[in-house]
Amino acid sequence: MKTFTFRYDPKATPHALFARVAKAAKARTADVHKDETSSNSIHAILSAMTEVRLQVFYAIADHHPVSMYQLAQHLKRDQANVLRDVKALEAMKLVKLVSEMDGDRERLRPTANYDRIVFDFGAARTGRAKRTVGSN
Amino acid sequence: MKATLLLDVQELFVTEAGGTVEIHMDLYEVTKKKGQPEYRFSWIAFDTDNPMRRVLFDCHPPKGPHFHLDEDSEGQSFQWISIDEAIRFFREKVKEHFGELVEVPDDGGQRT
Numbered sequence: 001m002k003t004f005t006f007r008y009d010p011k012a013t014p015h016a017l018f019a020r021v022a023k024a025a026k027a028r029t030a031d032v033h034k035d036e037t038s039s040n041s042i043h044a045i046l047s048a049m050t051e052v053r054l055q056v057f058y059a060i061a062d063h064h065p066v067s068m069y070q071l072a073q074h075l076k077r078d079q080a081n082v083l084r085d086v087k088a089l090e091a092m093k094l095v096k097l098v099s100e101m102d103g104d105r106e107r108l109r110p111t112a113n114y115d116r117i118v119f120d121f122g123a124a125r126t127g128r129a130k131r132t133v134g135s136n
Numbered sequence: 137m138k139a140t141l142l143l144d145v146q147e148l149f150v151t152e153a154g155g156t157v158e159i160h161m162d163l164y165e166v167t168k169k170k171g172q173p174e175y176r177f178s179w180i181a182f183d184t185d186n187p188m189r190r191v192l193f194d195c196h197p198p199k200g201p202h203f204h205l206d207e208d209s210e211g212q213s214f215q216w217i218s219i220d221e222a223i224r225f226f227r228e229k230v231k232e233h234f235g236e237l238v239e240v241p242d243d244g245g246q247r248t
Binding site: 006012013014015017018020021022024025026028029030031032033034036037038039040041043044045047048087088090091092093 | 140141142143144145146147148149150156158159160161163165175182184185187188219220223227237238239240241
C-alpha cells in the first residue's frame, strides 16, 4: 500500500529547509523524504489538505473516474471547482491528470498516486511509551 | 549522465499574509561541465490554493540554470555562482512573490 504522510514537525522551519539543502550539497549525504510533506504549522497542513480535497482524492482513488466530468458527477459538484481542487492535489503530487483522446476530443483522466493519506501529528508526551515493560 | 540523488523534501509554510505555500526541493549531484553547476535541481514554491502562482527554479539542458514565475513558460536564465547563491536567490524570489515565510507560526493549533 502506497502511503503519503502529512507530518507535523515543529523543527521544519523555512530557515532549516534551506540549511538542509546547503548541507546535502556540501556533505553529499542523502536527505531523501519522498512520499511526505512536513510542516511546523498544523494550520498549513489543514489549509493545504482540506476536507474537500480529501474527498476528491478518495473519490479518484476509490472510483477511478475516466474523466473530470465523471469525477464531478460522482461528487455532485461543479466541474470547474473540482478541477481547481484536482490541480492543487496534482501540485502536491497526490494525483496526476492523464491526457487521453475520446474520439476527437481530449479529456483529462485523474488518477491517484497513493492508496492512503496519513496525518501524523506526532506522539503526545504521555509517558506511556516508557511504561511498556513490566507495566499495564 | 550519472546523477546521484542528494535531497528530496517538501514542506508547507504559512506566509505573513496568512497564505499557505508548499516548497518542494530536490538536488542531484552530476558530473560537472565548464560553467555549469555540479548539481541538477528542481525547486518549486507554490500557493496551495492556486498552484499556478509559483516560483520554479530548475537547470535542465539546454537551458542551464533558470527560473519561471507563475505561468511564464519561457523562463529567465541566471548565472550559476554556487549552491549557496542559488539557494539565496530562490529564497529571495519566494519572498518577493509570496511575502515572508513565517519561521515559527502562531496559528493557534501548534504544539510546543
